[in-house]
Amino acid sequence: MSRNNQRRGALVAQRETAQARKPAPARAAKGKAPAHKKRKPPAGGGNVITRFFRAIFRMVWRIVWGVVWRTTAVVAAILAVATFYFHSTLPDLSELLDGRARGSVTMMDIDGQVFAWRGDSFGGAITADTVSPHLKNAIVAVEDRRFYNHFGVSPRGIAGAIRANTAAGRGAFSGAGGSTITQQVAKLLCLGVPFDPDEWASEAAYEADCRRGTVWRKLQELPYAFALEAKFSKDEILTIYMNRAFLGAGSRGFEAAARRYFGRSANEVSAPEAAMLAGLLVAPSYYAPTRNLERAQRRANVVINLMAEQGFLTDYEIAEARAHPATLSESARQPRGGYFADWLMSSAPSYLTHQTTEDVLIRTTFDPRIQAAAEEALEYVFETRVRSGSEAEAAIIVMSADGAVRAVVGGRENAIGGFNRAIQAQRQTGSAFKPFVYAAALENGFQPFDMVEDAPLTLHIPGSGAWSPRNYTNEFKGMVTLTEALAHSLNIPAVRVSEAMGREQVRNVANRFGIRSELADGPALALGSSESSLLDMTAAYAGILNGGSAVRPYGMTDLRLLGDHEPLMGRPGGLGDRVVSEETARALTWMMHQVVETGTGGRAKLNGWQVAGKTGTTQAARDAWFLGFTAEYVTGVWMGYDDNSPLTGVTGGGLPATIWAETMTRVHRGLEPRPLPMEEPVAPEWDAPVTDRGAEGGTRSGAPERGSAIEDAIRGVLGGIFGN
Template sequence: MVADRRPSRGSGTQKRTASKPAAKRRKTRAAAPQRRRGPLGWLAALFGWVLSLIWRFAWRGALVVGLLLAAAVFFVYTQLPPVSALLDGRARGSVTLLDRNGEIFAWRGEQFGGQITANSVAPVLSHAIVATEDKRFYNHIGVDPIGIASAVKINLREGRGPLSGHGGSTITQQTAKLLCLGVPYDPDTWENETAYEADCRETSLWRKAKEAVYALAMEAKYSKDEILTIYMNRVFLGEGSRGFEAAAQRYFGKSAADVQPAEAAMLAGLLVAPTRYAPTNNLTRSQNRAEVIIGLMEAQGYITSEQAAAARANPARLSAAAEARAGGYFADWVMDTAPSFVSRDTTEDVLMSTTFDPRMQRAAEEALQYVFDTKVREGSEAQAAIVVMSADGAVRAMVGGRRFKGVAGQFNRAIMAKRQTGSAFKPFVYATALELGYNANDTVTDAPLTLSIPGSGNWSPENYDHRYRGDVTLTNALRESLNTAAVRVSESVGRDNVRKVAEDFGIVSDLANGPALALGTSESTLIEMTGAYAGILNGGTSVDPYGLIDLRLQGDAAPLIGQDGGLGERVISTEAAQQLVYMMRQVVTSGTGQRANLPDREAAGKTGTTQAARDAWFLGFTADYVAGVWMGYDNNRPLTGVTGGGLPAEIWRETMLRVHEGLPVHPLPMRRPPEPAPAPAPAPQYQGTTTTSSGTLAENGGGQPLPAPQPQRKDSVEDILMNVLGDILGGD
């Protein structure tokens, strides 16, 4: 038998020695967790746990938000139309008004100059826009966090809310706002366009978030130049200009492709506040703003220092049409004469050809300003209006008040203010007498007169100077504007006849029924009165004042609407009209209207001053043009020291001097009356008799007017032939 081998002492000892360190280490590790932590350790552990929890939720939340954002952007992306469908965002069309020479003088509605692209305009213009609104435009994805942070910082520093004032919006975000995030205007949803645009401009946090989504979708759908193209076509730039092409045409009379650096800077400067910085409102302020833009363009390397210096030395200036801002009142009037669906409410772009003459408009405006500057006390609130027209009723100029503020729809005193006409009505009294066969040398008595008016008692008119002149010719009665003589003539020929003649000449306002009709107690407008005087000048034919020649859609050759107005029916004979012109000529040469006399050509007219001098008129004409002037207060209080033969006559004279500058001289179409027959023996006292060269005309002691003689007519060749044929055939 062999005994089992036992381990030696040495080997056993080695094994036990080798196992002791391992056991010690296990004992150490097992004992480690049993250490006690201090407060800082617990806080550190809690903080670490919270951070890990936040991280786990943050990256998951960010993932969800990112997916939602991507879905929202993708949805908007699929809804975006082609660029060409987004360029003209107007809900209504525009009206462009052309003067008698075919030149533009006014606009109404939102003007759209035509579609442009970022590549078709002058490069300096697109550079000015980017330098002003979004210098990192070509480097961001539609939203610029740096720009937003900078804007918030500025707003807080200036004491505003973080989203009030500077928005930090990129051009892409501004374009999204111009598109109203793709929501079109619906008149059934919105009270009006103003409410719609106010909602589009909302600046809430939620609205900003939606703008950002829309901007990101646009960046994905369109190129940078396409986004800039949409922006350049849709942005509003003041004075009814929608888009940079319309603004360039409106302010500079040129295309956006032709603007120079100074002009581009001025246009870009309008973006911050179109109305405030519009050069037609304040050119100096607009030029100062443009200088800031020039500095930005220079700093960003878009123009050289030499170009910047040249632009500062030669700031942009308005075109002649924009600078004149002509025809504001005239434009309003013509717009009102056209149907609303092709004028105020048009959805198309419309061209209106008119009778307007910008040279005559300047003449009237300068004349009015000159008289008020030199002959009216400073600070006076008195108003005045002027109308200039041709003998056929074509209105050439219109001033509806002393100050036109450039806003459509202002109160136009030339067409809206109905005021008593005073003695300016008297020519229609004498026109009636002349038409009934009397002539300018027939006589009428100027003496105290009392008429009994049923229901009102006695009425006694007086002359302005409280003096009476006895028997005077009709010419002198009109020349001196004698009231009692005018009433006697009116009562003699029949006030119904006077009313009929005045109405036929175009005074359509309600005319008085009593004897005071002859003294102009009825109300009328300046344009009515001027039109009626035009009928006297043209030989006795009524006119309907007009300003519209034709109206057509832009691009169409055939007009939709033609001229509405002009010559009408004959009211009095040519002989009667020409005698009346002669009588009115004496008013200007030696009567109440001498201040209206022109140095180089014949003029005729009539003054008018109402009771208590609340209204003062002068209306008259040369052989070429008719003009009417009214002066008074809007609140109808009396004028101080003003009559129709004073300031209104001087305004008329200054207007006509400028209107006729450089025009050939033509004689008035007037006819001298036949010489008067010897006057009858004087009566022992004035009984109110009116006499003609053939005897007594009428007794005006308060009774009914006696029959007036019929007008004498010279037979024409045609009349003679018809009489001969009648005799041959046995007719009447």
């Protein structure tokens, strides 16, 4: 007890001691307030101003936070609803791979090789699972390196794009967009809005609207991108992208582009080729290798560097890709037949060409070897025979005797969709028309050695007055044979023969041979005052070669839908009705052979081959022609200015004949010469030398009666018409 008492006492003593140390508060007198009583400071401390602004801040924060979380909730709800809506409208994967509004036209040459495409070429569906791994990696490296890690939208990428655009002085959403591959697929699908030809002027206008980079468009892309990510796997989204992306030269999808540029499937492309294809995505037309290969290779090298940075290539593959950049295939490097393809597109039904919604395959008569020969010949002549900087143009057509067109050169520049002078230009034919005048005479019983007078002639044309044709040399040769008149392209004899036969008969022969343009009514008809296309003129000459039957020029042998075995249409040949007898055609061919052998067409001679042809030069030399044929091919050449300006120092027997000879020399390489289908007439014997027969012409030894009768008949007819 004493111990407990001692402890209790100690504690009391300590408490008392502590209390003793604490000063006792002074007591105030009763009824008076304490002199120094301190107020308890409010929570938070600070003066009145601080507390006021603190309260304002708390109130604003509560308002802002309330607005933010409510707005976020509303936006999230809208996004969720929109995402659900888009998800419900997305079709199956197979329906999204070919997004073209129209089909393509693929043209094959005589060897079964593709030489031209028109429209949007698809090439067939590919998948991310089967495509070349290099191509898959290249696309991800250049377009969206975080593709497999994000949920459809990359905030980091968008922020970086906005920063880059504003730094470059552009609008926040102008230029770099920071879009993921998923967002780009949303653009390619146009957010599910299909192309409506009634609403859009063209598919190009529709696609331009789909690619707009406005804020509203970006906001619309978000739920659609989320829907895509919810509906499809990453590889399926990449598959849609690889099949729908436009990659230049009419190529939709990487399969079409790989075949267009490299002649192989997208499943087989190498690393350099994959880099070049992926590099097209930023600007397909600008970086297309068919437009500028070096520029495309530089862009591909940038993609190679990106692939290297992201570990998609080994050191050896990087070195190989840089040392051996991708190059174009042979067909892509040397495109041929653009004018030929344009002609087919304009001549075939539009619902199967320009307006087709199906993929169409056309087998043609096009021969790339002959096309190359014509293009090389034209280039060679202009480089070696024409002054530098000349704007003169030329056109060439090569065809077979049945009208099968083998090559078309519509101008010096092979521009797709450009003006095709071989098909579209209607120009005066000049003396190239004269064979049809003499065809009418031969068909009426006259012979190549019958005589016609080359002397001054004046015709009185009602409503126009007197008209006096002149020869190119302003000289007169007196009495000449029909063959001499044609060989030396004498104008006055041609007019005399035309008037003797009757202009209507001459027009009829020309029309039936295929000159479809409206021919002149006056006597200048015989001198080629009417207009025609090079295609029609060449086809008419083919009618002479084939023995006198008209031909309709054609370039399509059959047309079918891609994948079908039966053609929708086709043509086995172009031979038509007979125009003149075979005897007439053979005699006319011999006369035209003399044009090359002894007349104005001497520059068209070919080593080892017989050639028949005719020169043509129009008034003031605005047009110059040479058309001719061997036993194998018919070729027509036209030369002139697009604005119809006169040529300087050019006639049909000059540069056009030279172009013709250069073309046909190349065309006939490796072919065994064959004789022309012609028959040389029996030449009459004259009492006096041919050079001395003058205006009277002499008489035929052994057949004076017939010779005199024919001459008298011509003189009688012409005298009655012309009053001579």
